[in-house]
Amino acid sequence: MSINRLICKLEQFAPLSNEQRKKxxxxxxxxxxxxxxxxxxxxxxxxxxxxxxxxxxxxxYKILPEGERHIMAYLIPGDMCDVxxxxxxxxxxSIGALSRCKVGFIPSKEIFSLIEEDRTLARALLWAxxxxxxxLREWLVTRVRRAEKRLAHLFCEMLLRSKAVGxxxxxxxxxPLTQEELGDTMGLSTVHINRTMQELRGKNxxxxxxxxxxxxxxxxxxxxxDFDGAYLHQLADQGSRNAAAAAxxxxx
Amino acid sequence: MSINRLICKLEQFAPLSNEQRKKxxxxxxxxxxxxxxxxxxxxxxxxxxxxxxxxxxxxxYKILPEGERHIMAYLIPGDMCDVxxxxxxxxxxSIGALSRCKVGFIPSKEIFSLIEEDRTLARALLWAxxxxxxxLREWLVTRVRRAEKRLAHLFCEMLLRSKAVGxxxxxxxxxPLTQEELGDTMGLSTVHINRTMQELRGKNxxxxxxxxxxxxxxxxxxxxxDFDGAYLHQLADQGSRNAAAAAxxxxx
DNA sequence: CGTTGGTTTGATTAATGTCAACGCACGTGG
DNA sequence: CCACGTGCGTTGACATTAATCAAACCAACG
Numbered sequence: 426m427s428i429n430r431l432i433c434k435l436e437q438f439a440p441l442s443n444e445q446r447k448k449x450x451x452x453x454x455x456x457x458x459x460x461x462x463x464x465x466x467x468x469x470x471x472x473x474x475x476x477x478x479x480x481x482x483x484x485x486y487k488i489l490p491e492g493e494r495h496i497m498a499y500l501i502p503g504d505m506c507d508v509x510x511x512x513x514x515x516x517x518x519s520i521g522a523l524s525r526c527k528v529g530f531i532p533s534k535e536i537f538s539l540i541e542e543d544r545t546l547a548r549a550l551l552w553a554x555x556x557x558x559x560x561l562r563e564w565l566v567t568r569v570r571r572a573e574k575r576l577a578h579l580f581c582e583m584l585l586r587s588k589a590v591g592x593x594x595x596x597x598x599x600x601p602l603t604q605e606e607l608g609d610t611m612g613l614s615t616v617h618i619n620r621t622m623q624e625l626r627g628k629n630x631x632x633x634x635x636x637x638x639x640x641x642x643x644x645x646x647x648x649x650x651d652f653d654g655a656y657l658h659q660l661a662d663q664g665s666r667n668a669a670a671a672a673x674x675x676x677x
Numbered sequence: 678m679s680i681n682r683l684i685c686k687l688e689q690f691a692p693l694s695n696e697q698r699k700k701x702x703x704x705x706x707x708x709x710x711x712x713x714x715x716x717x718x719x720x721x722x723x724x725x726x727x728x729x730x731x732x733x734x735x736x737x738y739k740i741l742p743e744g745e746r747h748i749m750a751y752l753i754p755g756d757m758c759d760v761x762x763x764x765x766x767x768x769x770x771s772i773g774a775l776s777r778c779k780v781g782f783i784p785s786k787e788i789f790s791l792i793e794e795d796r797t798l799a800r801a802l803l804w805a806x807x808x809x810x811x812x813l814r815e816w817l818v819t820r821v822r823r824a825e826k827r828l829a830h831l832f833c834e835m836l837l838r839s840k841a842v843g844x845x846x847x848x849x850x851x852x853p854l855t856q857e858e859l860g861d862t863m864g865l866s867t868v869h870i871n872r873t874m875q876e877l878r879g880k881n882x883x884x885x886x887x888x889x890x891x892x893x894x895x896x897x898x899x900x901x902x903d904f905d906g907a908y909l910h911q912l913a914d915q916g917s918r919n920a921a922a923a924a925x926x927x928x929x
Numbered sequence: 930c931g932t933t934g935g936t937t938t939g940a941t942t943a944a945t946g947t948c949a950a951c952g953c954a955c956g957t958g959g
Numbered sequence: 960c961c962a963c964g965t966g967c968g969t970t971g972a973c974a975t976t977a978a979t980c981a982a983a984c985c986a987a988c989g
Binding site: 867 | 966967968969970
Binding site: 571572613614616617620 | 976977978979980
């Protein structure tokens with residue numbers, strides 16, 4: 426069951442009991458599929474539900490007045506869209522599917538009562554939110570650096586995030602993005618993304634086969650990017666907890 | 678009393694009772710002064726206290742490996758540093774004073790018990806946090822645009838944020854930043870900041886006298902910047918509530 | 930096959946960085 | 960009261976990064 430990606434992630438923060446895992450599973454009232462490009466939440470909406478990505482990739486983005494899309498965050502399996510959305514009068518951005526993906530809907534009220542009655546789960550959910558915010562800060566900061574470093578940094582991050590929810594094998598993971606989407610994310614043109622990726626491939630740091638990204642030399646990539654995973658907080662710690670949770674994921 | 682800046686801000690979210698105001702006031706256990714450049718929280722710390730800016734400006738920033746400082750957020754009076762810091766194992770960035778400023782210290786435990794016992798205050802505090810996150814997203818997005826638009830956007834934002842805590846008169850407000858600090862914020866060189874500000878002055882959109890910023894033509898500035906205050910959520914709504922709260926601030 | 934979406938290449942231009950120098954205001958010590 | 964130092968703002972010349980435009984290429988798919 427794909428709820429395990431979330432459980433897997435939250436257990437990087439604190440171990441959960443079986444009841445707690447069940448509670449999390451019980452939150453999802455409805456599941457829907459979205460095709461690439463389909464909007465899940467639109468800017469200006471005031472959603473009553475919190476969304477949980479179960480499979481595939483989605484993104485937060487804004488459309489600028491001149492029409493370009495700017496991606497501000499990737500949402501991968503186990504990521505919740507906005508635990509506390511209900512506190513804001515309206516969405517200041519949209520969320521849309523990048524690849525085909527499966528999304529769970531959780532009534533906001535459920536989340537709030539869960540938060541009030543289970544302190545550990547509350548903290549785990551808020552922690553995941555804080556990690557999201559930390560990632561945002563890191564993205565802001567990397568913006569000053571040159572395209573090559575920025576891209577390298579992004580690939581390091583997405584490898585670790587994928588690993589944290591059991592979505593890697595060796596050093597490969599799904600990166601279901603076009604170069605245009607990468608451009609919209611980094612604020613660079615497609616052409617520049619293309620040339621920059623060629624540099625990274627040329628240095629034998631990465632290799633990509635279709636939508637599959639292979640990190641040939643993680644240490645080299647980290648060094649090039651000045652990557653320090655501290656901003657991912659416990660998410661980056663690849664302990665045994667993680668392996669255990671991933672195993673549980675497979676067995677369900 | 679400078680706690681009123683916080684109250685003033687929170688009341689943009691929901692009206693507060695006198696008890697609630699008192700509760701907020703009671704949170705601050707200790708007040709300290711910091712001079713420009715002094716660190717309030719250092720990267721790697723695990724602070725036990727939540728910090729509340731009472732007077733002056735502070736900033737979140739990271740120091741990059743090559744030594745440059747990158748500012749990710751400004752903290753002005755009424756801003757709390759990190760309501761939920763305690764959930765993270767350590768700070769992934771530092772917070773430091775930009776101008777001389779006065780900072781209140783609030784024990785994390787106090788915050789957590791307040792959050793558990795007063796739902797309205799809890800939501801107001803979390804709302805303020807979410808607005809901070811929305812600002813961060815907006816900063817990320819503006820990064821794609823040209824320097825002139827970016828700067829214009831920043832000035833619009835800081836005018837509104839200052840106004841929301843009663844720190845403006847007409848269209849002027851304190852902007853206690855050097856051009857170098859602006860550069861560290863926008864990821865631009867001092868030289869470029871300088872020339873860009875000259876453009877804005879040349880178009881008669883702004884005027885700056887020392888550390889005082891005057892917005893001559895807010896509409897023009899907004900238009901140039903494609904500024905849409907929606908991302909500030911209720912913070913941008915200049916209603917009567919706001920005026921009332923500011924008045925209360927003066928009378929104490 | 931032909932179409933389509935995505936990637937790659939080349940040529941040119943625009944935005945911004947870097948370096949180096951100068952100026953101006955303010956404060957401090959003689 | 961002056962002389963100097965220091966921090967900040969300003970200017971010019973030149974280098975670099977990335978955008979833009981236009982076209983070719985490639986692979987998947989009906």
